[in-house]
Amino acid sequence: MKNHLTERREEAALSQGDLAEAVDVTRQTINAIERERYDPSLELAFKLAAFFECHIEELFEPDIDLDLAPVSELERNSE
Amino acid sequence: MSDTRQSTNTVLGIGKRTYERAVWGLVGIGCLGLLAGILLEEQLIGTATYLVTVWAAMIVAVVVPYVSDTKLADERDERLHNRASGMTIGIAAMVGIGIVPALYVLGAGNYMTISARIWGGIYLFSGLGLLYVACYMIVSRHS
Numbered sequence: 001m002k003n004h005l006t007e008r009r010e011e012a013a014l015s016q017g018d019l020a021e022a023v024d025v026t027r028q029t030i031n032a033i034e035r036e037r038y039d040p041s042l043e044l045a046f047k048l049a050a051f052f053e054c055h056i057e058e059l060f061e062p063d064i065d066l067d068l069a070p071v072s073e074l075e076r077n078s079e
Numbered sequence: 080m081s082d083t084r085q086s087t088n089t090v091l092g093i094g095k096r097t098y099e100r101a102v103w104g105l106v107g108i109g110c111l112g113l114l115a116g117i118l119l120e121e122q123l124i125g126t127a128t129y130l131v132t133v134w135a136a137m138i139v140a141v142v143v144p145y146v147s148d149t150k151l152a153d154e155r156d157e158r159l160h161n162r163a164s165g166m167t168i169g170i171a172a173m174v175g176i177g178i179v180p181a182l183y184v185l186g187a188g189n190y191m192t193i194s195a196r197i198w199g200g201i202y203l204f205s206g207l208g209l210l211y212v213a214c215y216m217i218v219s220r221h222s
Contacts, residue, residue: 021149021150024150025150025154025155026155026156027095028155029155038155040154041154043154044154
């Protein structure tokens with residue numbers, strides 16, 4: 001999954017090890033996420049977003065089609 | 080991409096890579112000891128070397144993560160382990176389901192003789208299958 005973790009981490013002048021320690025994972029996991037070889041769990045994604053004080057969408061760009069009918073439209077159709 | 084490996088060191092001076100190398104290194108020494116014991120006809124010494132080093136590896140593998148300040152395994156390791164285990168059991172299932180019943184039926188019909196070694200393989204695959212089913216049931220009950 002495309003992400004902006006490297007930019008965020010470098011902006012904060014942190015090493016991969018520092019970030020790994022902050023969110024309680026191994027440095028290899030941070031490295032794998034930054035190289036887009038590993039998609040983090042929802043829990044880790046939330047932790048990273050909380051650490052960088054941003055929304056998950058600002059960190060991660062899902063490579064799936066999100067062009068779905070929102071729930072509000074479904075409710076309208078059923079009425 | 081900056082990368083400070085020093086920060087992954089623990090108060091024990093053990094990082095993830097060192098931890099993994101220590102565990103697998105001990106297992107490797109054990110296997111070499113066993114092999115050397117067979118080749119040099121010193122089976123007892125070989126077996127003792129194997130048991131000591133492999134048990135040491137298991138103790139290191141279990142104890143070090145508890146006393147370490149640094150995370151030595153995380154969700155990615157778990158996911159890799161799960162994928163590798165799934166692939167292993169998938170291959171074993173393909174061989175087991177695809178070949179073992181046919182061998183058994185051919186043996187029962189006297190079309191072929193199942194040797195003791197093949198029976199060993201059949202029991203191994205059957206045992207592995209039963210173990211998988213038991214583990215799956217335990218895991219599914221607890222999740």
